[in-house]
Structure formats: structure tokens, C-alpha cells
Amino acid sequence: MTEEILRSTGLRASYITHLFGMNREVKVVDDVSLSIRKNEVFGIAGESGCGKTTLLKLIAGFCRPPLKVQSGSVEFMGDPGKPLSLLEATDEELYGIRWRQISYIMQGSMNVLNPVRRIYKSFIDFAYPHMGRMAEKDFRDSVTAHLDKLRLGKEVLDSYPHELSGGMRQRVTIGLATICSPSIIIADEPTTALDVVVQRETLGLMKRLQRELGHTIILVTHDLAVHANMADRIAIMYAGTIAEEGSTKDIFEAPAHPYTQHLIRSLPHIGDKERKGYLKGAPPNLADPPAGCRFHPRCPIAIARCAQEAPSLKACSGGTRAACFLAD
Template identity: 40%
Template structure:
């Protein structure tokens, strides 16, 4: 449904241009949940705004292609759409649920009025009574009582505000919903309710989801495919089960090692030393090599691409690590996944 190729997003400023999304490519299929993970500053939200073309200056999509294919097989380039085409495309075909519902919702408009705005703009043929019925229907779909349509955002709990945002995103039955950290700042009980509601709606309505978060435990549970971003680039893509059982990129392993498990033997949480890179002064070679416990000499001079690991094709794991390059020198090259290499990673030793 959505095919993104070589997408680059840059921010201009007095200090020069900063590339926040660098050569990102991925494919979203019908009914699929694509999870995008990474630390703060890795480019996740910038990517979400790029997909929906919500960037304003000084942001600029300097290169790449975003191609959307509708259910009838019609394919369009989102980046070449005129303003009128883009207005019709958003919410009809692709909608977004923003990170903070309290900031995304208009504080001086009632929840029902904000949903009605979407319907009035895109469904001018609907009568007022039909719009009112649709508002009640949408609120019911996300588990909000109909009488809360007259409430202002500040009169709703955090979970209900987030559900109201999802209701707005669903108003026109879009084919794709981009969710930018929709459960951030919610407690775990409400978070669970939101996730269960999203998955229930996806299975019922058949839309696809791009789910963006820094919480890998969420993505592993709800995603079909996971893409991990670091320094503006995708460094690993894999089926969710494969990613959980055997993450391939050292950064992915570090992220997973930062989460405690609910069962099994006790283990020490290792995490990742250091901080994400400054996009204004990116390291040479592999952007992760200053923090990588298994880096070798070439990592500081050669920039890896996404290498296919195992059998290429749909769902195959790809990792941007020189250990998987056919001609990659140094220990662990050419896809070596020995137990010794795993132990050295866990202990944080440099190869």
C-alpha cells in the first residue's frame, strides 16, 4: 500500500543543513502493522510527518519517493501531489494520530465538533443528522460514551483524549493510519486498553498501521514487521518474532537488553553506553560505531548498507552492520553469529 524509497528529510538553519531522515526505504502491505522503533532523536517522528507531508519550513524533503497504491490498484506519488490532491488524500486514504493528544486537539472546541470538522470538510453531502450519528458511532468504536461528545479535551482523561484522536483518525475509514507514539505518557493499564482497541479496530476495519514508538516491548507484541532507526537511518528490519528471538544489529540487541523480562531466569540489564549521535556532526563510517561493543576497525571508515541475512524475500531480516557484508573484514564478518560473538556483545567488550 505504501512504498517509501530513499527518503531524505533535512532541516535548514544558521549552522547549515541537518539530515534528520537519511535514505529511508520500507514497504507497508495491506492489513500489516509496521513498527518503527529507536531512541529519541533517531528520526521517527520526522519520518511520520514526512509520510503525511505535514512538514513546514525549515524542514524539506530533499530526496526520495513515497508511493501510495489504493485498493483499486491506482498508484500515486504522494510527494508530487498538489495542495488540493493532498487535502483529499489526507484522512481519506492516510490519517495520523499525533504523539500528544492534549496538544493536537483544539482546547476550545468540543470533541464532537472536532470530529464533525473532518466530516464536514470531506463529506459535504452528509446532513447534520448524519454527521451527528457518525460522531456517536466513532466514539462508540473507540469506547467513549456518546455523551462525552460535548466535552472539551481538558475534561477527558489522558486515555480518553488519545481515543478521541483515534476516532478522528478513523472518521473517513482511511486505508493507512500513522500512529506517532500514541501511548506516550499513559499508564500501563490505559496503554494496554489503547493497544487492544487499535488491534481490534485493525482486524475489524482492515486498515494498515505505521506504529512509531521507543517501546520495543509494545512493537514486538503488535507488529508484523519491525524497523529500527538510528541516527536518521533504518539499521534493521525483521519480522517481529525473528527480531525478538534473534536481533541482528548491535543497536537492536542493546535496545532489547534494556528491557526487563517478566519470566525466565534473572539477567542483568546492560543497555547501551553513550548517547545518540549529534546530527550536525555525525560520526564517520557506521554512525553507531562509537557506542558499539563489537565494532572493529572498518566500522569507523565504512558506512554499511542494509544487508540481507538468510533467505531474501518478504519478511527477511536486513541489518546495516559490516559483520554481514560479504567482504566485511574483521571478526564477525560475513554474517558470523557465533556464540562467542554474542557473549562478547553481552559483556560490552570490544572486538
């Protein structure tokens, strides 16, 4: 259970642009080390523009200019004893693991599915080239069997995306991502566009498939309520850095970082009318992040040291690991 499947160490990456002779560097991912285990749901939480999606791109080995990796590595342990460095792999190596080993569920299902092709054609486009030398007839049978697991009927295969409801379309994209039984599924805001009722059903489906097929899910969403009910472990990102990580239970019950504490405290839930506080200021501009700890301008308990050096993750008594000098 605790075997590692993906590890990033000291990952730093920036978007570098040259415009009219001006060099601009946006440090989006700064010193991120993660260790993701086999068969777990690993949640990454953070606000918009904090580098979640860029981190996912790097984890998927998709690094194109203007995104540039400065240091650090991402290793994928798909083959026991033979880790593959995703940032140095050749295109052929990456093609070999894409979709077969690492696949994605994206946010807008309408944008993922080609609107002028029937659903089955999308399966052919996405997954068939990765199925090895399978006859197309067998492929159709396996797709039908797979959709049955997702509680979608055969008729879905011959429908166009616009004929399906949002929930059904998201089921189809989950089907696309799981058909090759990959070992890692990256889900970027998979339920943000869905209604509450459909959201719960979709999350339930993802959890059930994960238990049946035994893959790892890297779940990225800003919605902590989703993490609370889905993830085994969570990393909280703030302005390109990991502020805190730990098991879901510890993060929610004993958060050590002031940012996490604030996030957890300000979550409203039914049956609670107590007035919630909020943080002053706004997340920093990553082209010009504050020196030291990136959270210190907004932090209610910041000390002088916070403005000078950046804290690194350390173990805290609550069971989590937090990047804060004052956490214990």
C-alpha cells in the same frame, strides 16, 4: 495481504537553516527505504532525536522548510495501478487524501483536542470537511455509531476535553482518526502518556479496530514492549538510518544488528533480575554524524571498515535485514 500500500525509496532529507550567514544542515533521514503492506501494523522504533517524527512527516507528505528532501521518493498506492508520489503531489491532491486515506493519532490527546470546544465540534473541525456532501445530521449519527464501537457513550460528544480521562481522550483521538475509514493511520507515540492499565486497553482497541476496518497502522514508539505486542513488522531506526528491519518475531528472537541486539537484551521484564549491560556513549548529533556506519563509535564489535563506509541493508540468516557488515 502482501500488497504494498506505501513505499519509500532512498529517502534523504535534512533540516537546512541559514543563521547569521552560517549554513547548517542536519541530516535527519538518510537513505530510508521502506515498504509498508496493506492491513499490517508496521512498527518504527528508535530513540528520541533519531528522525522518527521527521520520517513520519515525509510519509504523510508534509514537507515544509526548513525540512528539505534531497533525494528519494514516497509513493502511496491508494488507487490500484496509480501510485501517487506524496513529495511531488499538489496541495489539492494532498488535501484529497488527508484524513480520508492517511490520518494520524498523536501523542498528547490534550493538545490535539481544542480545549474550548466540545468533542463533537472537534469531529466537525477534523473530519466533516472530508466526508463529502454528507448532511450534518447524518454525520452526527455516524459519529455516534462510531464512538459506540470505541465503547464511548453519546454523552462524550457534548463534553469538553478536560472532563474526560486521559484514556477516554485518547479513544476520542483514535475515533477522529478512524471515522473516515482511511487506509493508513499514522500513530506517533499513541500511548506514551498513558498509564499501564489504560495503555493496554488503548492498544487493544487499536488492534481490534484495525482487524475490523482493515487499515494499515504505522506505529511509532520508543517502547519495544509495545512493538512486541502490536506490530507485525518492525524497523529499528538509529540516527536517521534504518539499522534493521524484519518481522516482530525475528527481530526479537534473532536480531542481527548489534544495536538491536543490545536493545532487546537490555529490556527488563518481571521475573528477571540478571544485571543488564548498557551502551557507552550517546546517540550522535545529527548535525555532525560520524562517517561510515553511524553506530560505529558505540558499537562493541566495530571494525576498521565501519568508520569508512556506510553499510546497506542486507538479508541475514535470522530472517531480518540488517545494516551491518558483520551481520550474517
